[in-house]
Amino acid sequence: MAEKQGFLARLFRKRPKEPPGDKPFFPDFALFELLVGLILVVLLAVAALVWPGVAGPAADPAGDFEPESFIRHGLDSLPDWLAAVGIGLAAGFVLLLFFIPRLDPGGRRTNKAKRVTVALGVLFILGWLGLYAAYGFFAIPQGSNNTPGVEWGLCYRCHGHWEGPRSPLGISACGAVLDENCMACHLDHPELVNYFWHSQERVSPEGDEIPAGLFPGTHRCSDCHNPHAPKTDALTPGETRLGRMRAGGDTYVFEYRRTPSSEPHPSLPASTCYRCHEFGFQRGGAVEVVREYPRCGWWASTRRWADGTAWSATRRSARAGPPESTAFSPRPTATCTASTASRARTAWPATRSRSLKIEPDAWALSR
Amino acid sequence: MSEATREKIGGSRWLKWLDERFRLKRWVVEAMKKPVHPWARKWYYCLGGLTLVTFLVLVVTGLILLQHYRPTPEGAAESIGRIMNDVWFGWLVRGIHHWAANVMMVLIVAHMLRVFLTGAYKKPRELNWIAGVLLLVTTAGFYVSGFVLPWDQRGFEIASTIVAALKKIPLAGDLLAGIVTSVTPVGGEALGFFYANHVIVLPLVILILLLFHFVMIRRQGIAEPL
Numbered sequence: 001m002a003e004k005q006g007f008l009a010r011l012f013r014k015r016p017k018e019p020p021g022d023k024p025f026f027p028d029f030a031l032f033e034l035l036v037g038l039i040l041v042v043l044l045a046v047a048a049l050v051w052p053g054v055a056g057p058a059a060d061p062a063g064d065f066e067p068e069s070f071i072r073h074g075l076d077s078l079p080d081w082l083a084a085v086g087i088g089l090a091a092g093f094v095l096l097l098f099f100i101p102r103l104d105p106g107g108r109r110t111n112k113a114k115r116v117t118v119a120l121g122v123l124f125i126l127g128w129l130g131l132y133a134a135y136g137f138f139a140i141p142q143g144s145n146n147t148p149g150v151e152w153g154l155c156y157r158c159h160g161h162w163e164g165p166r167s168p169l170g171i172s173a174c175g176a177v178l179d180e181n182c183m184a185c186h187l188d189h190p191e192l193v194n195y196f197w198h199s200q201e202r203v204s205p206e207g208d209e210i211p212a213g214l215f216p217g218t219h220r221c222s223d224c225h226n227p228h229a230p231k232t233d234a235l236t237p238g239e240t241r242l243g244r245m246r247a248g249g250d251t252y253v254f255e256y257r258r259t260p261s262s263e264p265h266p267s268l269p270a271s272t273c274y275r276c277h278e279f280g281f282q283r284g285g286a287v288e289v290v291r292e293y294p295r296c297g298w299w300a301s302t303r304r305w306a307d308g309t310a311w312s313a314t315r316r317s318a319r320a321g322p323p324e325s326t327a328f329s330p331r332p333t334a335t336c337t338a339s340t341a342s343r344a345r346t347a348w349p350a351t352r353s354r355s356l357k358i359e360p361d362a363w364a365l366s367r
Numbered sequence: 368m369s370e371a372t373r374e375k376i377g378g379s380r381w382l383k384w385l386d387e388r389f390r391l392k393r394w395v396v397e398a399m400k401k402p403v404h405p406w407a408r409k410w411y412y413c414l415g416g417l418t419l420v421t422f423l424v425l426v427v428t429g430l431i432l433l434q435h436y437r438p439t440p441e442g443a444a445e446s447i448g449r450i451m452n453d454v455w456f457g458w459l460v461r462g463i464h465h466w467a468a469n470v471m472m473v474l475i476v477a478h479m480l481r482v483f484l485t486g487a488y489k490k491p492r493e494l495n496w497i498a499g500v501l502l503l504v505t506t507a508g509f510y511v512s513g514f515v516l517p518w519d520q521r522g523f524e525i526a527s528t529i530v531a532a533l534k535k536i537p538l539a540g541d542l543l544a545g546i547v548t549s550v551t552p553v554g555g556e557a558l559g560f561f562y563a564n565h566v567i568v569l570p571l572v573i574l575i576l577l578l579f580h581f582v583m584i585r586r587q588g589i590a591e592p593l
Contacts, residue, residue: 104489
């Protein structure tokens, strides 16, 4: 036992530390560096095994330009003078590095040196933050969807989900959001946004898919709503396109865009919309369409799903004649009231993912 | 290493053969025996050496990739695809090249931060600091041009971005952009520019700078901590 205690005591006794002294470069230091270097090489190989580099297809200079990073988008968005200032600051920072020994002379680090360190760090951080701020200010179209009081802290709720170019802060570089981000929360009110009417792929009598596509194709939620506004004021007349349509009437040209950043559809005057819809159509759904075109009420009652079933039991029972209690009946009302909007909401089918089969005669009517 | 081993190595007839011709024994022995101070054996003093390791990895893998790469707008992406799919372990070599480039950028910045925070740029090491900054700039040049070389959409857009940024510079913008490419928008000339710099110009520059950097470290030693 005494021997064991002696053994353990010897094993765990605190050995006196050797005073640190110089050691030859080889083998002590060189082998240590070699070991660390080999570990690094192994880590590189493992990284390459797990995440091999990807190879994209050949560049298409004539193709759609998608900014690789916010830098390119920033260069396009910022005014020339500000971009030149930014480039100058970046080059100036590198130039400053050359002069650090001159800025901080002396044998040891002094208080002046610490001030230089702090100044450089602050300059670097402020430079980057300033660049982001300028980018954010100029990259987001001014006057359209910018509203004071925006909940900045919530940007990432929508912008962070988009798989596209984005700033290092996680905000998409194009300032655009896929419509699914809106509809993900608002699908419980499809009639309010005419989602059903305009986003379904309809089937023509010949069996062709007719892309209607209000939201996925030609319109975005932000055409009428301000996604940057506070939640209680998402519809901001005067700020959105809808507001400008109301103010401009026929003279307002509605810019159709198939995607947020490319391929603009030929512009159409707003009057092409309100041949069928009144302004504010998003409130009452198809009610206004029916009012302008009474036969649409009957037409609506003949619509069927692709599998042959009617829209709903209410409309199936009303197929013999125009129903009086649905929103699709010809009604002589002059204005869209809360009650009609409410009926439209309750009468709208809950299923939205099926294609709509249009009868041949109805198709002729619709044309 | 024991004295006996040292003597055995020193007495090697191969080394004697070499020394008879190059007369390097005294210099090599002096370099190997140069004492390393205790403060220089901390982990954050290894960052410069690790940067060199990644550079050597990049040289080796880059030379392998060079055998299969085609620096033309039509053939670049296709040759990269061939490296990834057909060349024996080409995907691994390219992956290591890719990761080593990223790690080298991180290490070189970390190394500069260590030098800056420990005040190792002070007299008499000012010139070595300047060489280090030039090495940083050269490495950044390698890094950016390397992204352009595959000439996929990302590489093309990076080249376009560089040209767009150069054009924003007042007065000299068009001249600088013209050095990169003589046509607008960016075409094959830009790829040739980045290729020539990546495999010829920048390697020569970095070799000269590295030689200067290491010779100065050898002559001046590693700076004492503050």
